[in-house]
Amino acid sequence: MSNPFFVFSLVFGSAVCAGLVARGLRQPAFLGHVLVGLAAGYWGLMRGDEVNRLLEVLSSAGVMLLLFLVGLEMNVGEVKKMGGRAVMTGLGQIVITTIIFAVFLINFGLGLSQSLFLGASLAFSSTIIVVKLLSEKHDLMSLSGKMAVALLLIQDLAAIVLLIVFGGGLSGGLFLLFIKILLLVGLTALMSRKIMPKILHRLARSMDELILFSLAWCFVLAAVIASPLFGLSLEIGGFLAGLALSGSFEHVQIATKIKPIRDFFLTIFFVGLGLNIKLDGSMVPFAIFLSMVVVLIKPIIVWLLMRLFGFKQRVAFGTGLMMGQISEFSFIMVGIGARAGFLSSSNVSLVSLVGLITMVVSGYLIIDKEGVFRVLKPVLGFIWKDTSKSDPLPAELSDHIILFGCHRMGRSVMVHLLKSREKILIVDFDPEVVEKLKNEGANVIYADASDTDVYDQLGLSKAKMVISTLKDIKDNLVMLSEINKRKSKVSIVVDAESVEDAVDLYKAGATYVIFPHFVGGLHLGDLVRKGVFLGILSLMLLINLLKRNVYDPKLGINVLLIGRNGMGVISIRAESGVTGQMRLPDNLSISIESNGADYLVEAIYKIGSPVSDPLNSARRSVGQALGIVISGVVAAPVDFGVDGFVQSLIGVATKTNLSLIDRYLLFKDFNEKLRNKASLSFSLPKNVIDFSDEPDGKKIGKLNPAIFVWSKNQWVVDEVLSETAEVTVVNASGKDGKARLVARQIESAGVRVIDILVAKKGSDNSCFLLGNIKAHPKTAGFLTNSFLCEQNEGLDLNDFIDHDVKSDLVVILGKQS
Incomplete structure (x- = not known):
């Protein structure tokens, strides 16, 4: 054919199709690419100096991107x-x-x-x-x-x-x-x-x-x-x-x-490889x-x-x-x-074949x-028979639990059984796991579940239970068969990956079959019912937003959560100029009603009934998940005056450029004020949003702020709902597709999204969280958050505050400017 581009396109398209066929046959795609190149060479296609130079350049680019x-x-x-x-x-x-x-x-x-x-x-x-x-x-x-x-x-x-x-x-x-x-x-x-x-x-x-x-x-x-x-x-x-x-x-x-770009060039590389195979x-x-x-x-x-x-x-x-x-x-x-x-x-052709x-x-x-x-097992056993011996076990085994497999799930089972003071005999075939267990003083046998001789050492007649965390159904079936051969009446709990496997295991004599994913889902649902889940959900949402590159280091990002019994805002910004950090006392639990103050720190905002022991709750739900230290939590059970105390509070804020001596003096003064009151708490605003008329005639809604002191790499996502079952996602960001993306992420956490809403007139008339820098004589970099919304042309937040939605939780995505 005289048209090189047509020939190249034909061969490339054929290679892609052959790769798909190879994948269907459970083979790597490049096998199909090589075979197409082999056929093209056999029929004399893609020959000539120009074609060879093009293939060489593109092939080199593919391998280069592969190694990149x-x-x-x-x-x-x-x-x-x-x-x-x-x-x-x-x-x-x-x-x-x-x-x-x-x-x-x-x-x-x-x-x-x-x-x-x-x-x-x-x-x-x-x-x-x-x-x-x-x-x-x-x-x-x-x-x-x-x-x-x-x-x-x-x-x-x-x-x-x-x-x-x-x-x-x-x-x-x-x-x-x-x-x-x-x-x-x-x-x-x-x-x-x-x-x-x-x-x-x-x-x-x-x-x-x-x-x-x-x-x-x-x-x-x-x-x-x-x-x-x-x-x-x-x-x-x-x-x-x-x-x-x-x-x-x-x-x-x-x-x-870059992977799709690499695959394009690599396809050409493997076509060229097949093209250069010379068979004789x-x-x-x-x-x-x-x-x-x-x-x-x-x-x-x-x-x-x-x-x-x-x-x-x-x-x-x-x-x-x-x-x-x-x-x-x-x-x-x-x-x-x-x-x-x-x-x-010819050497290249040989290796390719x-x-x-x-x-x-x-x-x-x-x-x-x-x-x-x-x-091949009999042949392998004849060549090299297993001769390794386990450490001596207790002479008399009775009323014990036999655990097959002690990695990941098995390890968790062992820990819980030991807490219950159960006697355990472990069977595992990973030498490193066995060595670690021996060093911990555990009773362990180094063996495989398919080794039939090992079952005579387990004391099955006097065992209380057998638990298998092995993933291979064949291993579990062998185990069940060997236990049944010895006519043991012991209860047997096994792990299964599918319903079909569970049916086979029950037929083989299992007492109870568990599905790890199902058990995990039940546990997750239990967390939701207990109201612990919002912090984890917020955290997952936040991490996924960051992974999707929605976060702008200069502008920051805000996520507003509004629930039937509470509300929260997660705010992230880049920090600069922070020269010192200070840890506040663990018993600090504070929220302040103060509109228009110039010392407000960016925070998580919360209304509704406070959770019991919020500091430890936040540590459990977020601190452990992220591996961070939670330094304080917002709560507001009663009214209390704030004049005079706020000055000391601002002086010890964890974002500060004060000298070490000044910070120490302020911290000492702060502790003295806490001696008579183990926990300081103040009233929350009665109105979540106050609307005011601007000179141009538009109504602007301002979110009443609460105060929260935070430090670099430390933030709190507190539970604000007693239950979280259904979610509505509202896109007020001006970016198409973001709400659907976040909805998928929330649903992946096991929460049902029942509605996705979009701001009526796009980014110009949507609601955004704005950050305005406020100065204070003793601090630098404090920020005040206000929620601005054009009431008539954008989203009307009162609809959500009054719970005029079908879901338990509303997630509003906003951007900062």
């Missing part, structure tokens, strides 16, 4: 959480696999350096395939799933190191390369911690500017690093560019927006043979290493089986080697890994 996102989402701190066994297993597998494949390839006529290079390429496994299949099987949180993810992370880190070395060291000068790498890593760390977070924070007001800057940063830095000055590859430049941005709060938003009669049989070696050798190496480090048969085998394919990094590495002239096109075959074969093995284990 790897750097952006890289969390090296996760390696510290893996434990020594995982790190040693991961590194040992890479080294041993590389050596074995290098020796194997040397015997087939390749040189030493090329064999080591290809051996290293084949040592890595596919994060995309393993994580995708584990997610579909809901197996990510199993011990074998967590170990597999840990090994893959170690492999990714090792692959990045090798890409840096291979990308800049193939032509020699390793010492100079080492110096360059140290320099680049140091500069990247400096940019990530000190410079880039500030730049991105300023750009975060506009998502478009943030993404454009991030892409420009990636391309420019990659081009500089690939220049003769550094002599590294574009891919490494992309990784370092992402690493430099990873220390910012905005890195999650950047990654989310001798290569295909060798590729199939090498693929079978990969599928067998890598799992065996991981299995042996994990058995050596004390893991049980089943965990070691399951983790090893997931490593039986090669990685996306394998394609990138051989591509770099080919561009450097270090590898031939091996990748296709191993990904397909291992994918189906992972899907049925439990069935594969049951078939």
Whole structure:
């Protein structure tokens, strides 16, 4: 075909469709892309120097963006959480696999350096395939799933190191390369911690500017690093560019927006990969043979290493089986080697074919890994039998509870049982969990629920109850079968993920089946009925608004909550010029009626009946959820005069620029005034909103403020409703779609949104919360909040104050100016 654009579009569209088909077959999409490229090459499409140059540029951009996102989402701190066994297993597998494949390839006529290079390429496994299949099987949180993810992370880190070395060291000068790498890593760390977070924070007001800057940063830095000055590859430049941005709060938003762009370029990369595969009669049989070696050798190496480090048969085998394919990094590495002239096109074709075959074969093995284990279990037991012994258990077990699984849910069950002074016998197959429990003095057996011999050690005939928190229904069915074989009458409580699983478990003899998600929903509903939920709901709403980039650092954001029995405002602003903080006494509980005063501090406003013990309540509902310290709560049970006392109160406000001596004197005076009154409280305004006529004839409503003292990184979201069941969301922000977005977030918290309202005439005539800076001789930066609304042309707040709505709670979204 003479029209290159038409050919490119046809091939690209076919690749996208093939990727969708591959996903439908539970395979990664890029397998379909490679096959389309293979077909295009077979039929002679997309040939010519111009097409090849275009493919090379676009493919490099795709890989560069892939590594940019790897750097952006890289969390090296996760390696510290893996434990020594995982790190040693991961590194040992890479080294041993590389050596074995290098020796194997040397015997087939390749040189030493090329064999080591290809051996290293084949040592890595596919994060995309393993994580995708584990997610579909809901197996990510199993011990074998967590170990597999840990090994893959170690492999990714090792692959990045090798890409840096291979990308800049193939032509020699390793010492100079080492110096360059140290320099680049140091500069990247400096940019990530000190410079880039500030730049991105300023750009975060506009998502478009943030993404454009991030892409420009990636391309420019990659081009500089690939220049003769550094002599590294574009891919490494992309990784370092992402690493430099990873220390910012905005890195999650950047990654989310750039992934579709990356996928476009990566599709072209894999099409080009398939396009360059050159098949001949001798290569295909060798590729199939090498693929079978990969599928067998890598799992065996991981299995042996994990058995050596004390893991049980089943965990070691399951983790090893997931490593039986090669990685996306394998394609990138051989591509770099080919561009450097270090590898031939036939080497690239060989690795590409091996990748296709191993990904397909291992994918189906992972899907049925439990069935594969049951078939091979006798062989594995013959090669390496479990010989580990548990610590001696009490000679006489009676009236005890047997707990299978002691991670997350199981740990919570154990804690509650111990508080009730129950005797517990724990069965777990995670060696680190078992070691931790032994150090705590618990009775624990290191075993798998599928190990039939272990049930004779549990004292089932004298046990009070068996509780299983295991997620795999097959494990629970084995457990039920073994208990029934011993004709035990013990009560058995098991965990299920679906109604179908629960039916099977009841048929197998379970006494009671629980659904963790359902139990969590009941607990959440109980919190709602007790009136504790509004603080949590407000917090979730606030966090989600911040994540969605609605918050403007200069303008701030306000959320007004109006309920049948109370009202609240959450306000956030950027702070500046705060040089000191002071903690107020825990027994302070204060609210002041004062219209038009010049010393008001931005606050949470509250009307209605005060909650009992509001300080501790706020600490529970918000302080624990956020990990912050709550320094005070607004409450107003009785009238009390404020003249004279307010002057001292303002002097000790936590936002202050007073000297330490002045603050100490004021704080001392403040405490003396509290000696006779453990809790100071004042009356709230009778009217929530006062309307007044402006010179232009418009009616302006002003919200009567209460006072609340707060400090940097500390705020209170107090419960203002006795019940919260249904919500109405009102959009007074002038931004389309915000109310629907917030409604979805509220509903995700388990609260029903029954209505979504919009201001009648848009942003010009809507209600907003305005912040006006007020000065006081002893303070700086205090703010007064007033709620302004054009009564006739915008929202009439009296409708909500008079509860002329069907819901229990009204959420009004406003913006500040």
